[in-house]
Amino acid sequence: MKKYDAIVIGAGHNGLTTAAYLAKSGLDVLVLERNDYIGGATVSRELHPETKYSNCSYVCSLLRPEIVRDLELPKYGLQVVPYGGGVTYQRDGNYYTNYDDHDRQYREIARFSKRDANAYERYTADVLKQTRLIRPFLMRTPPDPTSFKAKDLQELAYLASKFTGLGETGMADALRFWTMSIGDFLDEYFESDIIKAHMAGGGIIGTALGVYSPGTAYVLLHHYMGDVDGSVGAWGFARGGMGAVSNALYQAFMAHGGELKTGAGVDHLIVKNNQTKGVVCENGDEYYADVVVSGLDPKRTFLDIINEEDLPEDVIKKAKNFKIRGSSGKVNIALDGLPTFNGIDPRSVKMKGDFHFIDSLERMERAYDDWKDGTWSKDPFVDLLIPTLVDPTMAPTGKHMMTVFVQYCPPKVNGEEWTDADRDAFGQTVIDQIAQYSPDFKSLIAHAEVRTPRELEKEVGLTEGNIFQGELTFDQLMFNRPFPGYAQYRGPIKGMYMCASGTHPGGGVMAAPGANAAREVLLDLKRKNVVPEGYADD
Amino acid sequence: MLDLNTVREQDLIVEPTHFTERLKPYAKTNDWFNWKGYMACNTFECEGKEYAAIRSGTGVFDICPMSKYDITGPDAMEYLNRIMTRDIAKLNVDRVTYVIWCDDNGYIQDDGTLFRLSENHYRLCSYEHAMDWLMNCAEGFDVEIKDTTRDIAALAVQGPTSFGVLEAMGLEGLENLKPFGIMRVPFKSGEIMISRTGFTGDLGYELWTTPDLAGDMFDELFEAGRLRALKPMGAIALDLARIEAGFVQAGVDFLTSEHVIRTGRQRTPLELDMEWLVDFNKPLFNGRKALLKQKEEGPRYRFVKLDVEGNKPAHNSFIFNKGKQVGTVTSAAWCPTAKTNVAFAMLEWPYGRDTDNLEAEIYFQRELGWTKVMAKCKPMKGPAFDPARKRATPPSRI
Numbered sequence: 001m002k003k004y005d006a007i008v009i010g011a012g013h014n015g016l017t018t019a020a021y022l023a024k025s026g027l028d029v030l031v032l033e034r035n036d037y038i039g040g041a042t043v044s045r046e047l048h049p050e051t052k053y054s055n056c057s058y059v060c061s062l063l064r065p066e067i068v069r070d071l072e073l074p075k076y077g078l079q080v081v082p083y084g085g086g087v088t089y090q091r092d093g094n095y096y097t098n099y100d101d102h103d104r105q106y107r108e109i110a111r112f113s114k115r116d117a118n119a120y121e122r123y124t125a126d127v128l129k130q131t132r133l134i135r136p137f138l139m140r141t142p143p144d145p146t147s148f149k150a151k152d153l154q155e156l157a158y159l160a161s162k163f164t165g166l167g168e169t170g171m172a173d174a175l176r177f178w179t180m181s182i183g184d185f186l187d188e189y190f191e192s193d194i195i196k197a198h199m200a201g202g203g204i205i206g207t208a209l210g211v212y213s214p215g216t217a218y219v220l221l222h223h224y225m226g227d228v229d230g231s232v233g234a235w236g237f238a239r240g241g242m243g244a245v246s247n248a249l250y251q252a253f254m255a256h257g258g259e260l261k262t263g264a265g266v267d268h269l270i271v272k273n274n275q276t277k278g279v280v281c282e283n284g285d286e287y288y289a290d291v292v293v294s295g296l297d298p299k300r301t302f303l304d305i306i307n308e309e310d311l312p313e314d315v316i317k318k319a320k321n322f323k324i325r326g327s328s329g330k331v332n333i334a335l336d337g338l339p340t341f342n343g344i345d346p347r348s349v350k351m352k353g354d355f356h357f358i359d360s361l362e363r364m365e366r367a368y369d370d371w372k373d374g375t376w377s378k379d380p381f382v383d384l385l386i387p388t389l390v391d392p393t394m395a396p397t398g399k400h401m402m403t404v405f406v407q408y409c410p411p412k413v414n415g416e417e418w419t420d421a422d423r424d425a426f427g428q429t430v431i432d433q434i435a436q437y438s439p440d441f442k443s444l445i446a447h448a449e450v451r452t453p454r455e456l457e458k459e460v461g462l463t464e465g466n467i468f469q470g471e472l473t474f475d476q477l478m479f480n481r482p483f484p485g486y487a488q489y490r491g492p493i494k495g496m497y498m499c500a501s502g503t504h505p506g507g508g509v510m511a512a513p514g515a516n517a518a519r520e521v522l523l524d525l526k527r528k529n530v531v532p533e534g535y536a537d538d
Numbered sequence: 539m540l541d542l543n544t545v546r547e548q549d550l551i552v553e554p555t556h557f558t559e560r561l562k563p564y565a566k567t568n569d570w571f572n573w574k575g576y577m578a579c580n581t582f583e584c585e586g587k588e589y590a591a592i593r594s595g596t597g598v599f600d601i602c603p604m605s606k607y608d609i610t611g612p613d614a615m616e617y618l619n620r621i622m623t624r625d626i627a628k629l630n631v632d633r634v635t636y637v638i639w640c641d642d643n644g645y646i647q648d649d650g651t652l653f654r655l656s657e658n659h660y661r662l663c664s665y666e667h668a669m670d671w672l673m674n675c676a677e678g679f680d681v682e683i684k685d686t687t688r689d690i691a692a693l694a695v696q697g698p699t700s701f702g703v704l705e706a707m708g709l710e711g712l713e714n715l716k717p718f719g720i721m722r723v724p725f726k727s728g729e730i731m732i733s734r735t736g737f738t739g740d741l742g743y744e745l746w747t748t749p750d751l752a753g754d755m756f757d758e759l760f761e762a763g764r765l766r767a768l769k770p771m772g773a774i775a776l777d778l779a780r781i782e783a784g785f786v787q788a789g790v791d792f793l794t795s796e797h798v799i800r801t802g803r804q805r806t807p808l809e810l811d812m813e814w815l816v817d818f819n820k821p822l823f824n825g826r827k828a829l830l831k832q833k834e835e836g837p838r839y840r841f842v843k844l845d846v847e848g849n850k851p852a853h854n855s856f857i858f859n860k861g862k863q864v865g866t867v868t869s870a871a872w873c874p875t876a877k878t879n880v881a882f883a884m885l886e887w888p889y890g891r892d893t894d895n896l897e898a899e900i901y902f903q904r905e906l907g908w909t910k911v912m913a914k915c916k917p918m919k920g921p922a923f924d925p926a927r928k929r930a931t932p933p934s935r936i
Contacts, residue, residue, distance in 0.1 A: 101551050103575030106667070114685045118670035121797065128799050167801045169643065189670075348549060 012040025044241025086353025468507025595767020739783020
């Protein structure tokens with residue numbers, strides 16, 4: 001039977017990145033994907049005729065430019081188109097427009113508070129300082145603070161130098177920022193509810209925490225630390241949907257001689273004498289390799305596809321304790337025409353960005369209360385976009401596609417499994433909220449895909465549908481991601497690795513975990529590194 | 539300027555000022571730029587002629603985009619004294635002073651001019667938006683702070699014939715107005731406030747009125763200036779004049795501390811040769827403690843104004859001291875009136891101590907041919923241009 005050099009489990013964007021780099025280094029690599037399609041949560045599927053959804057992730061900013069360039073993803077069709085604009089509605093129908101140019105944004109905030117308009121400049125500078133601290137670490141393996149290996153000491157020293165480089169005030173600010181809530185952070189800058197509500201979304205998206213829960217300020221960075229061609233904090237649409245990212249990675253992988261099988265869910269790893277030997281698929285097929293890289297989240301990796309007897313007890317415990325709570329849903333909608341939003345010129349930039357319909361931190365906290373009570377938010381925080389206004393390839397001309405990210409949505413409803421009726425009621429809650437601001441919206445709906453944590457877990461494989469493969473709280477970041485002692489992409493079994501968002505630097509369509517994991521595999525195999533270093537911020 | 543709600547409908551990124559419609563016919567180069575969200579001109583016709591107007595006739599510059607804040611209330615003076623490094627108690631009614639203010643680390647937050655309009659009414663003109671900082675500092679003080687940027691129409695009227703122009707315009711009593719003085723003259727249905735201030739280092743005034751009178755003020759000013767070589771000037775001419783006059787520009791010669799992202803790029807007044815603006819006799823003002831500490835320990839940088847050998851402006855040059863790179867040029871220009879090649883430079887300490895052996899590494903290009911020269915630099919004792927007419931009271935009637 002054929003033996004591969006490496007097997008990667010899961011054809012999500014990180015699995016494909018790891019696979020592409022291993023193949024690029026000359027290894028014989030096999031990717032196994034459970035679904036009949038690739039992409040994981042970076043996928044675009046046509047569920048309604050001629051209309052593509054970005055079914056899970058829907059916008060692009062974090063994807064590392066080093067990887068895009070190095071794997072020649074533009075050659076394989078990847079194009080990221082920047083977008084900007086959008087509005088946050090107040091209940092009274094007035095709204096805040098999120099212009100992406102500084103001058104209009106200043107004047108727009110000034111309509112609510114002149115002080116806030118000016119404070120936004122301080123806020124932007126302060127958040128940028130925090131992103132500058134974290135960005136150099138995205139393409140690096142976190143040091144193990146308890147090992148005394150030369151490499152770890154070196155990395156710790158690098159970490160310390162970046163940190164102390166912030167200066168006395170900067171260090172204090174960073175420590176506070178990593179541990180405080182997004183609500184408290186925003187309260188230090190702004191006085192108007194709607195401005196705070198607009199800014200707070202980035203702190204809770206994908207996170208089972210409220211706007212006043214400690215740790216949510218850091219989550220904001222996962223919405224600010226990316227860039228589109230050097231413009232830090234900017235976001236774009238992958239032309240053709242987020243699946244374009246996975247497809248380009250797939251083609252890069254194939255160009256380097258890779259092999260991929262779909263419909264090949266892995267049942268368990270073959271482990272002999274604490275060394276991985278391969279995998280057994282759900283259909284009984286076996287594939288062999290001394291290197292097996294898991295692109296699944298830490299819970300599924302250690303509690304699902306590795307036999308307990310092959311694992312040290314502490315790993316099982318750590319995997320069980322790993323925080324990966326379901327908190328989000330997604331509604332993707334095919335539209336027969338462009339909906340009208342109250343008070344908005346359909347040609348305006350206001351249509352071309354994120355719509356939010358929640359106007360205070362108080363309402364956001366109440367939305368979280370519903371989640372804690374075991375139900376989806378009755379008045380949810382949604383992040384709504386109509387990508388077809390920027391990327392016309394997603395639907396036939398004149399028709400549109402809408403992506404609606406929904407926070408909060410629990411993994412179970414009042415402690416019970418989701419039913420189809422629950423799912424439909426959840427979808428209706430979201431549609432009703434949007435319809436309050438768009439009178440013709442409901443009549444334009446041609447098809448809707450409603451995804452609760454149940455669907456996200458079942459279809460994508462994310463435990464509880466957690467979009468980040470584990471919460472981005474301080475206890476689960478850097479050398480603690482996924483857990484202490486295992487943050488350098490190596491599992492407890494020789495030849496077993498992790499490569500996805502459950503590892504440093506975490507969630508978002510970044511491809512950094514995948515690239516970092518490939519670098520560690522190549523290091524262990526004593527092969528030349530082919531993974532690029534991160535670009536230095538100047 | 540438009541009403542904020544109108545702006546919203548128009549969706550303009552850069553909006554007109556109270557004078558844009560009046561200035562458009564003069565803007566032959568159509569060379570507009572974005573000044574804090576408002577339209578401003580780099581040049582109108584020819585920067586050389588506009589500069590010449592400042593030094594030989596009168597140049598007019600639209601200062602509507604400049605941020606303006608009115609501070610009123612019984613604690614106004616005490617409040618401003620807490621913010622500013624200078625002693626504001628010494629600023630009398632109807633007087634203006636140049637001010638800088640620092641954050642708690644002693645880093646310069648911004649610079650500007652402070653007008654005392656009455657006992658308890660001040661106006662601060664700043665480079666950056668300042669509402670947030672002014673409000674943050676207002677805790678515990680009985681003051682009201684209002685952003686009046688949009689409510690004031692203002693023009694800088696600068697040059698040796700500016701007094702003659704304003705007198706011809708019918709603004710009476712100006713002959714006794716001393717530098718940094720303020721007076722008010724009735725005009726149409728309201729009044730014009732005139733301050734003898736500016737950014738050109740020459741005789742000059744700034745005219746302040748309400749938006750409804752902006753058009754009339756502009757028309758009468760330009761009519762009066764027809765025989766006195768008055769013309770609108772763009773930002774390029776103004777920049778040249780301010781370098782010649784030895785004035786630093788925020789955002790160019792130093793960064794405003796709240797906007798700095800990279801550690802260590804902020805500067806203190808001591809590092810910008812601005813200690814004369816800091817009154818350590820005041821018991822408490824923002825940044826005092828940090829500045830006292832730096833005074834004791836020594837600065838990290840030294841800001842110098844240099845007279846550069848030759849006639850090639852030292853734009854963006856590195857400064858060397860006996861072959862070692864010790865600093866960079868922040869502003870540079872060949873100054874036509876003073877016939878001096880001026881460069882402002884930030885030198886690293888302790889290299890800034892020895893200014894006898896400085897050289898600027900200047901690159902210039904002619905027909906795609908690049909040349910590098912090392913030009914000797916001498917520290918300047920004062921501004922390159924400092925004419926007596928700037929201070930003369932009464933000024934010349936030409």
